[in-house]
Amino acid sequence: MANKKIIIIGGGVIGLGIGWQLAKAGTTVTIYERSQAGRAASWAAAGMLAPLAEAHSEEPELLKLGSQSLARYPQWVGELEADGGLSIGYRVEGTLIVGLEPDDTHQLRHLYTAQQDLGLNVEWLTGREAREIESVLSPRVTAAIRCATDYQVDNRLMVRALQRAYQVYGGVLHENSTIEKIVIENGTATGVQTQDGFQTADALILAAGCWSAQIEGLPDTIIPPVRPVKGQMLALQMEAGITVKNVIRTVRARYSTSVYLVPRTDGRLIVGATSEEMGFDTRLTAGGVFELLRGAWEAVPSVYELPILETWAGLRPGSRDNAPILGKTPVENLIYATGHYRNGILLTPITAYEIAKLILTGETSETIAPFQLDRFLRQ
Template identity: 50%
Template sequence: MVDPVIIVGGGVIGLATGFELLRAGIPTTILDRNRAGRGTSWLAAGMLAPDTEIGFEELELYDLNRESLRRWPEFATAVEAASGRDVDYRDDGTLIVADDPDSTKRIRRLYEFQKEQGLDVDWLTGDEARDREPFVGPRVSAAIWVESDHQVDNRLLLDALREAFLAEGGTLREDTPVERIHPDDEAPAVVTEEGEQIQGRDVVIAAGVWSRQLDGLAPAAPPPVRPVKGQMIQLRMKLPFDLQHVIRGPDAYLAPKSNGRLVIGATSEEMGFDTEVTAGGLYDLLEGAWEIVPGVYDLAVDDTWAGLRPASRDHAPIVGRSGAPGVIVATGHYRHGILLSPVTAQEVTRLVQTGETSRWIEPFSPARFSGPIPESTA
């Protein structure tokens, strides 16, 4: 029997990669220390927003983000077909709003940059923004309309991906922490906390923010990811409140899902592995949301949480063959892991299949971090 590909970590990246490998006819085993799909990916907002998040100095990452969004509709359809579940892919578009002179200046600069890059975005007055989305508040005086930025319900997606992976014949071992990797050209393997050794044709490290904690990767450096904490609040939408678009303001964003979840995020904090939800974090988010969409005031609070974004030293993903034989890395997706799941999964599958690194992932190779790791930034 052919050895399967072994994936360490069943988040959106591990599950999507497993699904694509199976679709390509490659047997795959995913090991997760908990239930698959309950790590950072569960705690995200599900925005698929390359055009909104285009960064002045990150055009290579923008191209990857954009390519992944291009692949999203087909990917969502395939996951839904294999799982029999809906993932709530929504193409209603995104409004970036401003509510004072400073934030107006900031979004004007962004708009001009977006236009320079050839993006299909429109400048709106406050009234035009309210025509598109009546729940935008009276303080909003300007906005950018980004029709091309979409969203998905990340929680529905994860449960659907898990089902799809199983339906395609994947082996999923939950509650199975991996302790160490055994790199090898012919037969790389992982060793579980219980001491069981599982051999594969390749090992893919997709353990998100915990990827750096796996033993056995010397002499190649483990992927240099660090946690960046993001606090969120979930409200329950109730008629007549019926927000339809993702709204991004100066201090908070709101992402409405079709089942009534309204996700408000997110703080960005360098706090190590701390996941405490704080009064200050919630206060800032609620104030930031209320200023741009005042109707949130009357909604019930469903839940609050803090997730840990896996950030690399340059905030771009780390995808490709590592210096360790037989070991592929797929992590460091920071703010974009849900968006980047199709392109990561499909290009890792291509790497396993052909041995070739495609032009999409080439700039994001682990090799860019292969020197000594400065302790202050790793």
């Protein structure tokens, strides 16, 4: 496929990541992005790389994929920083999941047991031990789980680096250019309908995040089961004496919402996130912002003093089983890379490397085989 023409629909981390790898391999790639590249979920995210903290016993395949993607991050960061020409804020201080009262400790213990059953590398800490690692934590913190290998990256820097790296290798990016329709003839995808007319392609990659189900032209049976899941977020400015080093996540059994705090190298402290089924609504609400601030303040009381820099909301591309939809479809030359839900930043390297390999070789690797669309078609 190296000499073939590839079209990617959507310029988020997934589209840009695949595009970069394909352009680097010498393929002719064009990305169509209906707005600005990387300004949707990929911009809104917190950038946590957290297969352990996000692990659920009913999602073992997803845990494996997340762990494999995290293992590829050092290679990814080195390659992307070299090609994109900027640091992407990859930090390896780890993650603390904290509980604030006895009920939370029970829930935390339950989570810890589940993590141990999955064989994960996690450590139980008393409140005092947690405060020795992160001194700004509230005296109310009763216990914590340390996920020392759950890292973070600055997703906004990653978007910028990906766009540059993609273009350095000759990738073409059309912004403000909506794909209106995927054109399928006799069971084969032949191109796309853009606002400037029909464009042919030897392969199409659908990477349109939570909008992936909205593009016309797909037979009903293969419309990817992806929907928007809203997340409200805000950023505070850390100041002298109030510096968070680790990613902190709270577990709240009652009354309060669980939140996370993600410290960036530039001094921003990201606080997130709500999880709401509100369709494509991205309005901030008083209740949402209140819950985030209250949750952050309960875990780290000194945030009370910090200036608010920014508030925003984004839409996670949630699939029916919370796992991404990757690889071939019943339509020839139509590839899906969508539905990354709450882990799309974590899963970018594995998605980019494996989908590029699929395009170049025609072979579906064992890594992504469990995540093909056909798992929904069998149900």
